[in-house]
Amino acid sequence: MAIDVATVKKVASLSRLREPEDRLQALSGELSGILGWIEQLNEVDVAGVEPMTTAVEQPTPLRDDVVSDGDKVAQIVANAPKTAEGFFIVPKVVE
């Protein structure tokens, strides 16, 4: 399937990426090439096959519903670009 420039723009936006205009044409070619190559999967008969989401055949483990960790505010914000008094400072979210 060919991915045109408009689709590249839409996918970039869904990906929260902003690619410069002069890169969009090249990306259209690269993504079309990769997806075109992937199309060969259509040759495989998968009727009745269950999707395989994990290679681990064991049930999801459950733990007791108790607090097991905490009091780590300083560590949690240690790498934040902007903080104040243990809070993350982010751009305005609600006008």
Add this chain to the structure above:
Amino acid sequence: MSNLTQLTLKDAVDGLKSKQFSSTELTDAFIGAIETANPALNAYVETTFDKARAQAAASDAKLAKGEGGRLEGAPLGIKDLYCTAGVRTTACSGILSNFVPTYESTVTQNLWDDGAVMLGKLNMDEFAMGSSNETSHWGPVTNPWKSRGSNAALTPGGSSGGSASAVAADLCLAATASDTGGSIRQPAAFTGTVGIKPTYGRCSRYGMVAFASSLDQAGPITKTVADSAILLQSMCSHDAKDSTSLTVPVPDFASFVGKSVKGLRIGVPDEYRLDGIPAEIDALWEQGIAWLKDAGAEIVKISLPHTKYALPCYYIIAPAEASSNLARYDGMRYGHRTADGTALTDVYELSRSEGFGKEVKRRIMIGTYVLSAGFYDAYYVKALKVRRRIAEDFLNAWNSCDVILTPATPSAAFELGDQAKAADPVAMYLNDVFTVTTNLAGLPGMSVPAGLDSQGLPLGLQVIGKALDEGTVFAVGAALEQAAGFSAKPSKWW
């Protein structure tokens, strides 16, 4: 002793225990070697020499009392994918270029608990996405090997290129690495080293920077098969912090090294004979088959009919998981935040576009596309179904064989800056054609150096085992190692 850095992990650990040399001497020898080599090879992106000397001194105190763990005093290199508390961890991405974890990955904690010494963090492709180490934010790693009569810089492979290069050039006794589609085995094959990806779930993924969670698995790159058994033993453990971590006991891997392969049934899959593969790769494969036959194994022809669909299947599943995993890099809580823009969406988009490299952005977009409304069933769910077909191929094969032998890579190491591969992403992806099937099926796979090509470059053979049967993989890997007698080293040009 003048050649301390050339020791195997096993000999070094034995030498430390018998006090032939101290961890401080050994560590200093590696520090000297790294200082000389790293400007040329770029294998380490961060060195932690002060920490290494302190750990070595602590190990020496323990060893003097006859105490210490199984890796006591052994200097190792750590792939920059593992979070190391207080030591910058970037996954070689610009978006994490200032990230200093406040916690330790389970795998590295296991190593420190066993007494290992950390020399530093090893270069890799950005977020482990690449096969040549050229997508690293910190620049490519150079392979210590060179083609005969050529001075061209070669890739050590990827994504664990720094790990492979450092082990091959004696810049650590052994290294941690990780493998999502071949990132341990392909660089090991390109550098004449041994690499094993264990069964999915053997090693905890806690504290490993995530790429594709259902495929990512930790493993070692080492000088010998016996060394891989030792290091993997330490890396494996059950961990409540990783919900996919297996609760099964970890066997004594080293006890399988040297075990007879007599009577084992070795599967040879027809579908791994590809058009356009160099004759030397096929010849080495035939040689490997002959070696195992001589050692008393039985050779069985098998069929893995969905092999050709493994790479396209992987290039849906891995980018889909990556697009989801990498959504966390939003410039808010950690990582790069743009200096431009004040509106929320602008900050998200600019931070991510500035912080991620070209290949990572390409894969995020592929992943977003195959997960988007209208394409989810046609691409993503379809790929999950093909994945099961690929896993079933192996289950069927195990009816007639115990272990599978294949080439590790479709070529020897290629030049850095290869224009054809740079221009065509799919050409680069083909590096993983022999390795990616085991990630999809969750099986253990090992690359063992088996010979040199006509240019004098190392080539590897791959041994694939049943789930949880690393033991047989170690036995067969060691048999190949012994038969090959691979002892070549790159000449020291740095």
